[in-house]
Amino acid sequence: MNDVHLVHIGNLTIGKGKPILVQTMYDEALPVDMKMAEALLIRIGKLNTIGCDIIRFSYPSKDDHEVFKYLAKASPIPIVADIHFDHTLALDAIEAGAHKIRINPGNIGARWKVDEVVRAAKDRDIAIRIGLNSGSLPRREAASPAHLMKDTALEYLDWFERLGFTNTVVSLKGSDTDLTIEANRLFAKESSYPIHLGVTEAGSVISAVTRSTWALGTLLSEGIGNTLRISITGEIETEIQAGVELLRTLGLKKKGIRVVSCPRCGRHTFDTIGFLSSVEEELLAIEKDLTVAIMGCQVNGPGEAKEADVAITGIGNAIFLYEKGVLSRKVTAQDAKEALLEAIRNAE
Ligand code: SF4
Numbered sequence: 001m002n003d004v005h006l007v008h009i010g011n012l013t014i015g016k017g018k019p020i021l022v023q024t025m026y027d028e029a030l031p032v033d034m035k036m037a038e039a040l041l042i043r044i045g046k047l048n049t050i051g052c053d054i055i056r057f058s059y060p061s062k063d064d065h066e067v068f069k070y071l072a073k074a075s076p077i078p079i080v081a082d083i084h085f086d087h088t089l090a091l092d093a094i095e096a097g098a099h100k101i102r103i104n105p106g107n108i109g110a111r112w113k114v115d116e117v118v119r120a121a122k123d124r125d126i127a128i129r130i131g132l133n134s135g136s137l138p139r140r141e142a143a144s145p146a147h148l149m150k151d152t153a154l155e156y157l158d159w160f161e162r163l164g165f166t167n168t169v170v171s172l173k174g175s176d177t178d179l180t181i182e183a184n185r186l187f188a189k190e191s192s193y194p195i196h197l198g199v200t201e202a203g204s205v206i207s208a209v210t211r212s213t214w215a216l217g218t219l220l221s222e223g224i225g226n227t228l229r230i231s232i233t234g235e236i237e238t239e240i241q242a243g244v245e246l247l248r249t250l251g252l253k254k255k256g257i258r259v260v261s262c263p264r265c266g267r268h269t270f271d272t273i274g275f276l277s278s279v280e281e282e283l284l285a286i287e288k289d290l291t292v293a294i295m296g297c298q299v300n301g302p303g304e305a306k307e308a309d310v311a312i313t314g315i316g317n318a319i320f321l322y323e324k325g326v327l328s329r330k331v332t333a334q335d336a337k338e339a340l341l342e343a344i345r346n347a348e
Helices: 034-049 062-074 087-095 111-124 145-162 177-190 205-221 236-249 272-284 301-307 333-346
Strands: 007-009 012-014 021-025 054-058 079-082 100-103 127-133 168-173 257-261 290-295 310-315 318-323 326-332
Touching: 007 127, 007 168, 021 236, 034 062, 034 236, 054 062, 062 079, 062 087, 079 087, 087 100, 087 111, 100 111, 111 127, 127 145, 145 168, 145 177, 168 177, 177 205, 205 236, 236 272, 257 272, 272 290, 272 310, 272 333, 290 301, 290 333, 301 310, 301 318, 310 333, 318 333, 326 333
Parallel strands: 021 054, 054 079, 079 100, 100 127, 127 168, 257 290, 290 310
Antiparallel strands: 007 012, 310 318, 318 326
């Protein structure tokens, strides 16, 4: 399938030839008042600086309307409303300015209810994600669960097209990585609609990142997928970081810092773990295409440091800073973070 089908979500466009975007889902209920909403807006801005392109919110009540409206208007990135069962909530979220809604037509109920949602999305010129999970598919015959997911997605797309709506993204997710890979491969063979990738209920950090990297990395390396979420039972910042790192590892996101850090061993005399976690968010927000090394002793530290654009090697409280492979100065552990960031700012 070589056709190009582009979808716009707020000010972003996804589809073949466009950047692959990182998405997360906010892990709390929407705020109950505007003061908290303002704080959330600041957090969304920070999530954006570390690589989040799109954020999704649960929309379980029309009481969320005003806060959602405020966020949709002020957010630096597109805002998605996640809707289950009640189509009037989808209509309400669209009215509030959602840039995209995520629905599973199969759990909305009567066909006319889905029709109303699609027509409202069309009138507002927003996107819809058809979100299919392996656990909530219609019961009927198919060659395999993956074929059932693919067939169901294609039927829903056909339905939407009959209503004149094509600004649609599809997701075919399961907690089983093989099923997720197979369903997306089958779909991509028959459709050019953009795909949002993810593995559902993937667990805590280690299992979620491992399983998602396997499934999403496999699909992305085959050219399948336009947005992604690494679903983690954990911090949303970690989800974003994992998504960005996956894209960088696959060469699908060029800009940004590539960190080389020593895993530590008995020789370490400098706390690389504590240092990296203290500086990690700042590094994620930097768009320069650089390799930064953080090394813990004099055995391998200087060697790795010479290969990096900017590096530090700690030997006790003495931290050696390297720029373009050359030792440039020595600072204390307390000053190391600022020295590293300054060297990165100066690097070309
Ligand atoms: S750089 Fe030093 S402390 Fe770090 S893993 Fe290598 S030998 Fe161990």
